[in-house]
Amino acid sequence: MTVVGAGAISALGPTARHLWDGARQGQVGIRPVQALEMNGLDTKLGGEVTDPVEPSRGYRHPDGFRERAIELALVAAEEAMAALPAGLVDSERFGVVLGTCNAGLLSGREWLRAAGDGEVPDPELPLLVTPQALAESVGAAFRLRGPVLAVNTACASGANAIGLAADLLRAGRADAVLAGGSDAFSDICFAGFNALQSLSPAPATPYDAERQGLSLGEGSGMVVLVRADFAREHGLTGIADIAGYGLSADGFHSTAPQPEGRGAARAIESALRLSGITPEQIGYVNGHGTGTPKNDPAETNAIRLALGEDKAARTPVSSTKSMIGHMLGAAGAAEAIVTAKALAEQLAPPTAGYTTPDPDCPLDYIPGPARPLDTGAALSNNFAFGGANASLVLTRTADGHRPPQPETDRVVITGIGLLSPAGATAAEVWSAYTRGRCPVEWDDGLRRSRVDFDPDPYLTKRERRRMDRLAQFSIAATAKALADAGFEPGSAAAEALGVVFGTGTGPMEAMEKFTTPLLAEGPAAADPSVFPNTVYNQAAGQVAIHLGLRGPTTTLSVGHATGAAALAYSADLLADGHADALVCTVTDTLTDQVGRAYAAVGAASTREPGAAADGRFTLAEGSVAVVLERRSAAIARGATVLGEVLGHGMASDASRARLWDARGRGLERAMRTALDDAGLAPTGVDAVWLAAAGLRAADTAESRAVQRLFHPYGAPRLHAPKTVLGEPMGVGGALTLALALHQGRFGGRPVLLNSSSLGGSHVSLAVRCGAEESRTTTTSGEAR
Known part of the structure; x- marks a missing residue:
């Protein structure tokens, strides 16, 4: 590229x-x-x-x-x-x-x-x-x-x-x-x-x-x-x-890097493997190089591990x-x-x-003036709080280097874990949805639905002492998903697992806790135990640390479309060979300020007459973790396949004048793209799981998009679980996947799962639920 x-x-x-x-x-x-x-x-x-x-x-x-x-x-x-x-x-x-x-x-x-x-x-x-x-x-x-x-x-x-x-x-x-x-x-x-x-x-x-x-x-x-x-x-x-x-992922500490550089080295090695570039071809490294006592030696060790001692010593950084x-x-x-x-x-x-020179950093760090190069490839390293590592391989355009084509594979779902106000299993949440019942309370004038959560089975008091609820929810849901998929935390198989984390509103509990004293008292009030929790990927780091997961890790935040976007990214990472298996965990938690913010923008039901959400929008919280695997890896370990990600589509309304397109054209494009990606026609869809959550303007736009997509065949079955269970912010797409898998566990035709942010970003997933069956054929006659 x-x-x-x-x-x-x-x-x-x-x-x-x-x-x-x-x-x-x-x-x-x-x-x-x-x-x-x-x-x-x-x-x-x-x-x-x-x-x-x-x-x-x-x-x-x-x-x-x-x-x-x-x-x-x-x-x-x-x-x-x-x-x-x-x-x-x-x-x-x-x-x-x-x-x-x-x-x-x-x-x-x-x-x-x-x-x-x-x-x-x-x-x-x-x-x-x-x-x-x-x-x-x-x-x-x-x-x-x-x-x-x-x-x-x-x-x-x-x-x-x-x-x-x-x-x-x-x-x-x-x-x-x-x-x-x-x-x-x-x-x-x-x-x-x-x-x-x-x-x-x-x-x-x-x-x-x-x-x-x-x-x-x-x-x-x-x-x-x-x-x-x-x-x-x-x-x-x-x-x-x-x-x-x-x-x-380092899976080591919330702020400090793994001292031997093993986690960062894995990112470099993966970048080299996927780019088709050998260590010997790397002629320059743009280092992370922060200047802190621990980061610089850890990165030095990572470069030496990934490139080899001799090559690292000869490569300018x-x-x-x-x-x-x-x-x-x-x-x-x-x-x-x-x-x-x-x-x-x-x-x-x-x-x-x-x-x-520092004996702990014994590489060539280019003191003095710039130095001529004679190379067609370079590395750029970046490492982060929570032990998240990323490494890019860049090549000279004139050389025309072509990375190898990845050995793609189908992506299947083998485990689910969740926390929801409506229950702790997909069966319980499905029952609440079909009965039209979900625990709702009026708090501060807003309709809210909170998780009744006991962390003791998952974390000791000492372990959760410096954790916010975002991290606690995430660890619990992920642990449940790993157990459902048959992965033992701390095992070699679990260590290779990646973590794709998603959150719509992010660490607002920690951000409020850290910021509020500063506004009153200045820097002296800064709490070093809280600050690391203010970054969006901190929960992903805690999941990796406490469950021993050290494969690829990343964090997305795409508003209410986060769950679907994180699942789509997870599927693409697996299909292209970044890992054999990973867990996609999506979590959001409610705070008073989050609720007030939703009310302020007119996207929450309040007791006020004429509320923008028509009195039907319930703000919820929760966490859903989904284990996804390359199909060949899942079969090799004898995993039970719960479903398959067939394809996905993304689109944006991209307008400064309004938050979403009233005709639903962006969402329609996302759905059509998902069908094309999956090799499906509209007539091959058994059901659509809607993004609808009780916000009239957005729900109407989605309804129009669905009607156009399935005209003149007639719409398939439509599910709108968030109108009953509440809007769990970024978790919605992952929650509807869990429900779709439960509802279709005995086999069924493919379904579409829709998610939309309040800013007009849309993601649609095509998923087959239930036990594996023969794949459909695309209109061009090619098997998917």
Whole structure:
């Protein structure tokens, strides 16, 4: 997949050219921070964007308030998109994958500040808080109506987003994808890293024996990716190619890396294997290089393990963070751009400030000036809180390297575990749905449905002492799913399992707990035991740590479409050989502020007359874990097959004027794409499990889409479980899958499962439920 456009805004300047020129010259952009109050912190420095952040394209926001993370992304995206002639790519075939660590943290901070001061927060603020809000704002700004997804593997998000974008292209799900990352400075983030004693008082000097910690940075890096054949056909000049990427979980600690680098090495090795590049072909490594005492030696060990001692010793490594600081969710994207430019210009940038070798970091970290290269392949590494690792392999476009075709396989479902207000098994939840009963309470004027959860069977009091409910729910549901699938936690088979985590609203319990004292008391109130829980992927890390799962890991947050999107990504990872098995766990929990935010945007039933949700929308919480496997692996271990993922489709309404298309055209495209991907005709569908949850405008749009799809055959059976069970936010798609598998456990024809975010992103899954049977035949006569 070829990078044909790149945009960046960083401490080195407002464009990708500034980023590259500064990096190759060893220019340090880490300076005293101007826009934040830095009193009470161990540092006064950061890689601050000091150029004006003024995107030419707009987005929805409250009057008098701007979300800097979105604006940084838009500035970088505008530069990247300028590489494509207008109208070259059909908007319905143009996707967005945005990585972020903190997402719209400034919007969430403003909401909590206003609430704490006794004000009425602006009702548009919640529409800017979540990662998907950033992705949808960027998609809407450019009217991109293909897949729109947000990736949230903390500091590995930018690299993970580019890898996922390459997957979408490779699978034919898009013709072009705008991908990258964005994060903005905040007092909350500085206070958190300060509480962890991670900040350096001087500009960070990664790998150096005298290093004192990391320097935070802000900004955005965005790239436009197309297939290599598309680039050649349209005369587009490639900067570099994304040959492959690898993901892994340390399963070790919530913040510290696995010291021997084994987890990170697995990500590098996977990236090399999938890209068809050998260690000997790697001529440069753009390192994670944060400058912390533990991270730099762990990464050094990982490079030595993955490349081999001799090759690692001969391969130059440098850290871009020594010049722009750690840009968190944007780091992987900005550093991928630097790596691409290094290949294109055959020049390895230095590690700024590196002067004193560290015996624990015995590699070539390019002190002094940039160094000429003679290589066609490079690595870019990014590792994150929770032990989430991502590694990209980039190759020189002119070399025409073609990664090997993956040995694809069908993807089957072999285990389910869930926690729901309506029950702890699919049978109990199905019974509640068919009886039309679900526990509902009026709390703070809102209809809510909460899980009655006892953590004792899954976690000791000591284990859960520093966990929020998001992590506790996730561990319990995952443990149940593993048992259902026949995996023993801690076994060799379980260790190879990957974790794809999804959450719609994320760690809001931890975010409120950490932020509220800061607003009143400043950095001294920062709790280092809570801060690691404020990242969206923290629950995935806890699942990996406590259940011993160390395969590929990633985290998505796609609003109410999260469950379906995470299942779709899981299926694609397995089909393409990233792992033989993984567990997809989707969790959301309710807090008072989450409920108030839903009410503020008119997406929750209240006691107020004329409520937007018509009094039928119940806000719920829960967790669903699904074990998926390559069919050959499942058969080899004698697993019971509960169903099969046949295909999926994604689409976006992409509009700044409204949250979703009233005619349901985006959802209709997602459903048609899912059918095409599965090789099915509408007449082959037994039932549609609707996204409908009681929000009239969205439900009506879906109804119109379903009617058009099945005209003139007549609609199949329709299920709308969320109108009874409540809307469990991002968990909905996974919950409907569990119900569909239970209802069709004795065999049946394929079904469609619909999910839609409140921002107009749609995912439809085609699933066969029940015991395995012979596959259908596509209209072209090819067996699927």
